[in-house]
Amino acid sequence: xxDKDLEKVAGNGLINRRSDIDLEKVAGNGLINRRHxxxxxxxxxxxxxxxxxxxADAGLNLEIPGWSKQPGANANGYGTRSRFTENIQRMxxxxxxxYPGGGASRSPLHELQGSITPNxxxxxxxxxxxxxxxPAQHKLVIHGLVRQPxxxxxxDLLRYPMVSKIYFLECSGNSGSLFGPxxxxxxxxxxxxxxxxxxxxxxxxxxxLDEAGVEPEARWINAVGADAASxxxxxxxxxxxxDVMLALYQNGEPVRPxxxxxxxxxxxxxxxxxxxxxxxQIKLSTEPTHFRDETSKYxxxxxxxxxxxxxxxxxxxxxITSPSGKMKLERQGVxxxxxxxxxxxxxxxxxxxxxxxxxxxxxxxIESHQSEKALARFRIxxxxxxxxxxxxxxxxxxxxxxxxxxxxxVTEKGNISTYHYHGIQSWAxxxxxxxxxxxx
Amino acid sequence: MSxxxxxxxxxxxxALSLAIIALISFxxxxxxxxxxxxxxISESQLQGFDLIAPPNGSGYPDGSGTAVQGKVIFDRRCxxxxxxxxxxxxxxxxxxxxxMQSAERPIRTVGSxxxxxxxxxxxxxxxxxxxxxxxxxxxxVYQVIAYVLFLNGIVDDSMVxxxxxxxxxxxxxxxxxxxxxQAL
Numbered sequence: 001x002x003d004k005d006l007e008k009v010a011g012n013g014l015i016n017r018r019s020d021i022d023l024e025k026v027a028g029n030g031l032i033n034r035r036h037x038x039x040x041x042x043x044x045x046x047x048x049x050x051x052x053x054x055x056a057d058a059g060l061n062l063e064i065p066g067w068s069k070q071p072g073a074n075a076n077g078y079g080t081r082s083r084f085t086e087n088i089q090r091m092x093x094x095x096x097x098x099y100p101g102g103g104a105s106r107s108p109l110h111e112l113q114g115s116i117t118p119n120x121x122x123x124x125x126x127x128x129x130x131x132x133x134x135p136a137q138h139k140l141v142i143h144g145l146v147r148q149p150x151x152x153x154x155x156d157l158l159r160y161p162m163v164s165k166i167y168f169l170e171c172s173g174n175s176g177s178l179f180g181p182x183x184x185x186x187x188x189x190x191x192x193x194x195x196x197x198x199x200x201x202x203x204x205x206x207x208x209l210d211e212a213g214v215e216p217e218a219r220w221i222n223a224v225g226a227d228a229a230s231x232x233x234x235x236x237x238x239x240x241x242x243d244v245m246l247a248l249y250q251n252g253e254p255v256r257p258x259x260x261x262x263x264x265x266x267x268x269x270x271x272x273x274x275x276x277x278x279x280x281q282i283k284l285s286t287e288p289t290h291f292r293d294e295t296s297k298y299x300x301x302x303x304x305x306x307x308x309x310x311x312x313x314x315x316x317x318x319x320i321t322s323p324s325g326k327m328k329l330e331r332q333g334v335x336x337x338x339x340x341x342x343x344x345x346x347x348x349x350x351x352x353x354x355x356x357x358x359x360x361x362x363x364x365x366i367e368s369h370q371s372e373k374a375l376a377r378f379r380i381x382x383x384x385x386x387x388x389x390x391x392x393x394x395x396x397x398x399x400x401x402x403x404x405x406x407x408x409x410v411t412e413k414g415n416i417s418t419y420h421y422h423g424i425q426s427w428a429x430x431x432x433x434x435x436x437x438x439x440x
Numbered sequence: 441m442s443x444x445x446x447x448x449x450x451x452x453x454x455a456l457s458l459a460i461i462a463l464i465s466f467x468x469x470x471x472x473x474x475x476x477x478x479x480x481i482s483e484s485q486l487q488g489f490d491l492i493a494p495p496n497g498s499g500y501p502d503g504s505g506t507a508v509q510g511k512v513i514f515d516r517r518c519x520x521x522x523x524x525x526x527x528x529x530x531x532x533x534x535x536x537x538x539x540m541q542s543a544e545r546p547i548r549t550v551g552s553x554x555x556x557x558x559x560x561x562x563x564x565x566x567x568x569x570x571x572x573x574x575x576x577x578x579x580x581v582y583q584v585i586a587y588v589l590f591l592n593g594i595v596d597d598s599m600v601x602x603x604x605x606x607x608x609x610x611x612x613x614x615x616x617x618x619x620x621x622q623a624l
Binding site for chain 1: 474475476477478479480481482483486489490491492493494495496520521529530532533540541545546548550553554555556558559562563566567570571573574616617618619620621622623624
């Protein structure tokens with residue numbers, strides 16, 4: 001991009017009133033220093049048209065709108081969103097009559113901001129549907145290699161001291177189609193929507209295990225849910241005694257049925273499947289159970305045909321959520337490139353963005369609390385001059401893990417298994433402004 | 441004894457006393473944090489609740505069955521999804537065949553991939569059939585998994601599967617897995 005191009009944009013209404021700001025280009029194909037984020041009146045993708053025209057030029061005369069002239073609706077018991085945002089929905093496949101209750105719904109990442117996913121839009125994955133559990137009848141049993149097996153009621157558990165932590169949750173199979181030989185024509189939601197972020201409140205699992213008294217020979221906990229599949233996973237005791245919690249609240253309200261009401265296990269940073277929902281049984285043992293979902297599924301077969309079992313932490317990862325797949329840039333000008341980044345092994349320290357397919361990179365601004373194993377929102381301004389571009393983001397975590405390219409990930413892992421994809425996402429922008437998933 | 445030595449000893453004594461006081465107050469604090477609302481229960485009270493069947497054989501019920509018996513159940517309760525011959529109606533429902541060492545991308549099934557026969561018992565008992573999980577008796581589970589093992593050529597159709605004989609079954613891919621649970 002040349003300085004002349006910048007001038008042209010400046011003359012278009014967006015930037016000329018702030019001509020004192022020197023738009024420092026920090027990487028190829030239009031990336032602008034992140035320090036300009038606050039200085040520019042940036043428009044999100046697709047909404048640039050209105051801000052690039054002066055109101056007077058458009059012949060607008062502002063009037064008092066109708067809703068300012070009559071009383072509005074009353075307060076109500078449980079909130080609803082604007083009828084104008086009801087199009088923001090999770091995406092799920094058609095129900096399979098041969099697999100009742102199986103399936104997933106994906107968060108609309110491209111329509112959300114910040115780093116917390118609303119409970120109604122948090123992704124879901126079920127193996128036998130959502131049970132309708134009466135908390136008064138639900139029990140949590142801790143037994144096996146303990147001094148005293150114990151059973152807890154929901155009411156008992158509500159009296160325990162709790163902690164609140166912000167964490168991401170990601171399905172092991174998220175982004176799995178990117179292992180495939182050809183790039184799927186998808187959106188940030190359809191390709192990457194099995195990740196969400198929330199504040200989880202619950203009881204440190206170690207508190208409850210200590211009360212039952214862990215026997216010295218115990219090495220694993222075997223956790224089972226109360227759904228129709230009685231879904232189970234084995235988790236090493238050392239991890240269970242670390243930052244694992246029995247989660248009772250999500251974003252301040254009781255965990256919803258689709259997320260495990262009345263209680264779920266929550267294993268921070270790890271593949272979502274081990275955060276067993278509708279938790280009803282914890283059995284301590286010397287060996288894992290080798291449940292179906294830790295042998296047949298959720299295992300990673302390598303190119304040498306050996307399969308890795310119990311691969312828990314999710315990789316260092318980021319994805320640009322806007323502009324992203326199937327969006328259209330309607331006008332040239334400055335856009336805010338934004339997305340989310342996360343790591344199962346720490347916090348996000350750095351996100352770099354490229355607009356030229358990885359030839360040059362610029363640091364994005366990371367905002368909000370950069371807490372451990374949580375989503376981080378990143379942003380950087382980008383000047384689109386109508387040319388073709390490939391937008392990418394690359395995350396680095398607090399342990400120094402750098403998000404790999406798709407090519408290096410697939411070369412290393414092969415594609416026999418499609419779990420734990422965390423390669424760099426490439427969104428191509430063509431000269432018409434269409435954005436599409438590509439391998440680059 | 442020289443003066444510095446006495447002072448050193450006295451300091452050590454003070455440090456030890458402080459440590460003991462700290463330990464006592466810490467342990468009383470820990471006791472105060474024990475909420476203790478769980479109700480004691482015995483393992484015998486969990487017999488009908490605990491469905492965990494690990495490879496060490498500790499979770500199998502009584503009962504027994506053969507593949508010949510299992511075919512009757514399979515045809516009626518399982519074949520709609522898994523097909524009469526276990527070849528499945530989708531990639532995820534295929535139960536039979538495959539080879540982990542095949543040149544092309546391996547097809548992973550109970551026969552080619554699953555490392556433990558216990559997993560088959562555990563999963564069928566807790567989650568199958570998908571439209572009526574936990575509706576099979578212990579013997580029916582032995583029968584139907586004997587049939588799935590038979591379809592994979594792992595047992596013959598007259599083998600009586602029970603909590604003892606299941607321990608002798610070697611799954612073809614039993615050495616195919618690497619425990620990564622402690623990987624950082």
